[in-house]
């Protein structure tokens with residue numbers, strides 16, 4: 001008898017950085033990203049993602065421990081490949097660390113990590129994260145060159161940057177949207193074939209999430225800006241719930 005394997009449930013990691021962005025705009029304690037993490041947990045989110053940037057423009061050091069004690073959800077810490085961030089990660093021991101490229105002047109993470117070009121920098125950082133029991137993920141473009149580099153670096157997880165796909169979708173460029181989607185789907189299949197768990201994220205919205213969610217090998221989506229933006233109008237609970245519905249329907 002042949003059995004048809006259904007793809008595993010797709011996890012939703014909610015990036016709560018921009019709750020902290022709003023908080024920091026006034027310098028006080030409100031709105032508190034910890035409260036956002038609690039709501040995500042109560043509404044069935046699968047994880048909390050937070051990016052501790054070098055300039056601390058949103059999440060701050062003290063937020064990490066508060067988020068970790070507030071919920072049982074796994075914390076995915078996005079971090080630059082620096083000694084300072086490594087020390088913080090090892091101290092806090094998040095469930096996962098996603099290594100991202102970081103330039104101080106960028107508005108958000110533009111483009112993926114050059115895992116191929118940074119091989120020698122990444123080897124010790126990945127080694128120390130692994131020694132601390134932290135699951136390492138690399139935020140890369142969906143390309144064979146970067147995937148091959150992730151494989152050589154022994155990364156158990158890659159997160160494919162969906163920014164180009166999201167831009168093409170927004171521009172109404174159907175050919176480019178389809179090409180970007182194919183690139184991500186092909187690389188997700190190749191990653192899974194090589195024992196790497198593929199995730200995806202950046203720029204995902206209610207309108208563009210479903211074709212990405214339908215890629216059977218992708219195990220997790222990390223979504224932030226759009227969900228926090230929607231939460232301003234409908235509340236975080238409803239925004240996460242709606243995203244979850246769309247993801248599940250696409251699977």
Ligand code: PXP
Pocket residue numbers: 015017051078098100108109139159200201202203204222223224225226
């Ligand atoms: N995944 C990674 C690695 C990111 O750096 C970001 C942006 O911080 C996201 C996902 C979420 O992107 P967005 O905020 O556009 O949903």
